[in-house]
Amino acid sequence: MSLLRIEGLELTIGDTRILEDIALSLDAGDVLGVVGESGSGKSLTALSIIGLLPEGARLSGRIAIDGREVVGASESALTDLRGDTVGMIFQEPMTALNPLMTIGDQVAETIVVHRRAGWSGARKTAAAVLERVGLPSSQISPDRYPHELSGGQRQRVGIAMAVALKPRLLIADEPTTALDVTTQAQILALLRALARDEEMGLILISHDLAVVAQMADTIAVMQGGRIVEQGESSAIPGRLKHPYSRALFEASTHLPPKRARERGEMLLSVSNVVRDYPLPRRAFWEAKRALRAVDDVTFCIDRGENVGLVGESGCGKSTLARAIVGLETVQSGQIMLAGRPVAGLHNTAFITRRDMQMVFQDPYGSFNPRHKVGRLVAEPLHLLGRDAPDGAARSRSVTNALEQVGLGSADADKFIHEFSGGQRQRIALARALITAPALVVLDEAVSALDVSIRAQILDLLAELSGRLGLSYLFISHDLHVVRAITDRVLVMRAGRIVEAGATETVFASPRHAYTRALIAAAPTFGRA
Amino acid sequence: MSAVAVESAGLWRAALRSPAVLVGGMLSLAIVVLAAVSLVWTPYPIDGVAIGARFAPPSWTHWLGTDHFGRDLASMIMVGARTSIAVALVAVGVGVVLGVPLGLAAAAVRGSAIDEVIMRGNDLVFAFPALVIAILITAVFGPGAVNAIIAIGIFNIPVFARLARGAALSLWTREFVMAARLAGKGRALISVEHVLPNIANTLIVQATIQFSLGILADAGLAYVGLGAQPPIPSWGRMLAEAQTMIALAPHVAIVPGLAIVLTVLGLNLLGDGLRDLFDPRLRGVRR
């Protein structure tokens, strides 16, 4: 008998049908991967299994865990099930833990509510569980609070809470999406080891086909609330049948065609740049402290060249990007664009900054929701001062910019909320292009997009760079994307550039240990 | 996702479906209309003393009855509304006009000495409740309606400054503000063009609430003799005068109190309703 058997599962919330005819099964000790883009229903499938659905949800069909039926079960039967038979791990390690409770107590609580055990005994067990997930009390005391831990450590606490009672089934909903790639590799290894050692069934939910392919025995691909394909994960990459799952695979391994571009003279030069942030003093009698976010960074970008900047969160890559475009003042060093300093007197800086624009990560936060697209796209024209076109000339340049990114003049009269995430990144590009810059800084510009949309935007970027002779500084934590689009790559760690070189050379034979670790940790197809 | 996803036409439709906005808006409007009408007409003159008609209970001739001088309470309430509304409205105006720019400026230069000075100044003003400010002013300059306006107005400044700063700070971290800086726009221009319009809803809601708090505070100050002085009628003074006769003629004390309750209730309902309306996240949650 399988550990989990789901048959004909349907879920509606209000009047909206969320899940349709879901059928899944999982044996003890096996790993089931569920893949899909945002809105595919993968998370709600997981929440259905433990009966934690939003208000107004109606569930029908069958979900049997160890032969026990979940659909229609009483609330008390469900609370018995949750945490004891089924453990669940969530995506956001930053918010998934109670900030006011020690990590040891949060793990112990699972034991207390199910075993009617006293707190002192439960705390001892909790310490052992924390040790099992890689947080030995000699290093991380169970008396610590969540804010004192890193993201990866918090996710380990989340895992400890879920596995404290050795559940039969463990559900991990995007457990590593919010983590850096090296941390992701460690957490995935831990999950795999736990499932194997404790003979647990593991459901791993992810948007990342590569992560799932590397972990799962069987895989289910979801789209629009349905499972479109289900099978052995060894079918990836070659033998996926359904057109959607094939498209998903192709999009996640997509490489835009690289065109031979003409390399011109030097465009951007960054020399010995340092950026410090003052830290709050713990007490006024202590010396001033500072965090060095960017530490003596030197590099340059030629005209027409696409340079990647990779590193994990907090390495200083975004600070460096903002310093380059003049949004941050640097403590020392110099940044020159086409021979002119970026941080100059007001007017000279304006002239320099016309040649340089930026695209941000968040397709929702990048636009003032009260302005129409035409006004949003035209905003950088402010840099032209008196030379800025007005009237018909202004709307012509807006239309021109919109057309370059595959949108039309009619879109200028719409509000930003009428557009999808992918379209918004196109509009962000149009805004960046309106001053006809030579350099565009892309700060995690495709990271928030689903893979299929991401592939389209990458194609657009490659095409624009070729056609307009644009240079990019492409900042990302995603090695695959950087490899796809850049000619040269810089690897950044703790404020310093640790390795630089032609993209293919760096990826094929990394010299620095950190680069090697990054490349090894990045999930790829084909089981490691 | 974005709080402004609702266009103005949709907002009006939603407003007409919200009972809180409807009831609150109508109550508030009714009081304002009564106060405005009293400028040209009241059922009876309010300065006429008619000892014979004193303490008349509500009737067809005197809808709300008469007080110890035989004055018509309905007329007194109408004229008193004028004072209360004027005091509360000007006090809100003082708070908005001085507080919002301070808050915007503090947010625009977050962490700087200017920010520090503005915020410390706010903390200091917060240490003086409106009543204490009124006591200070009255002790030196004597009582009057202007005192009430100044006292409540000063109290409102840090309320709006803190609110504006807090709301603006979260906007300053948004990428669209960064895009505007990238376009070479200065902090003042960004504050006006990008920040202020996006915090306007929050400010409107708070203004409604401060308006109702102003009505309450004005009544309290007038009651203890720190606000409007006779012969200017005010709801607070009416209550103070009625207090000694409460056993004899309870309606004289009940009527002005009800006027205050209805006004404040209307404004609060309007404020809460607008908040729900402006924040789609809250829509449907409250009911």
Add this chain to the structure above:
Amino acid sequence: MTAFLFQRALSFAISVVVASLVVFVVLEVVPGDPAAFMLGLNAAPDTVAALREQLGLDAPVWMRYLGWIGGIFTGELGTSYTYRVPVAELIAARLWVSVPLAAYALTLSTLIAFPVGILAAARRGSAVDAGVMGGTQLGIAVPNFWFAMLLVLVFSVTLRWFSAGGFPGWDAGAFEGLRALTLPAIALALPQAAILARVMRSALLDTLEEDYIRTARAKGLTRGQALWRHAVRNALIPVLTILGLQFSFLLAGAIIIENVFFLPGLGRLVFQAISARDLIVVRSVVMLLVIAVILVNFLVEIAYSLVDPRLGRRV
């Protein structure tokens, strides 16, 4: 933690000093000659001179300020011009009415507001919740001094359960004293409780949306367990903020309510002092009120750091 406490204490001290400067400037510098101001226009010049002498007004302004500040620490606040008794004695006697009244009201409003707010949040959308929301909406709109008058009308004039005002003094026994303060405390507490209950409810509803509540439920906690063990403590943080801010309203309310019930508290004292232009009494009472507000905000900050481990350890 000690660094945190030290910092907070320092900022408390600075606030008090700056506030005292404001009070001093308004009451001692703005009127020009305080002695002439207090005695009015018709005072004889030698009377004014005598008062100037008694108040030490011939000393430079900064000396007078330092003398006053020093007096706050030593309890030498001068002699009331109208009562002819030391101000410190006058205030101390009145504090025995005002402080118990405020404490009584604060206790009542917290005891009412917390359970009501938690109940409404736990039963969100139910008839109970709707009733609480309606009742509190009304409670916020009622001026507390008018509510006090209604209480007098019902419980003193009609039912004769309580006296309509006055205070027998604590010498008459704790019970009699509390009895005299009961109606005033209720009048103060109910509107306050209405605000607090609404804040409690909405803070709880916000925390119930947090990810860690879902985590707790996934561990097998019931809705109620998740509410009590995880949501309530997290919701306390915004509630404490409001409680601190509300204290100044409570203080103002207490001063006004004392007038309704003819209680011999600070409120009566300060209004009588204003009409008598007794600035010596006014400045000390005002300073006391301001210190109380600043002190409560200081205590709220300390309370934060006890509730929230993220504060205090590192600032």
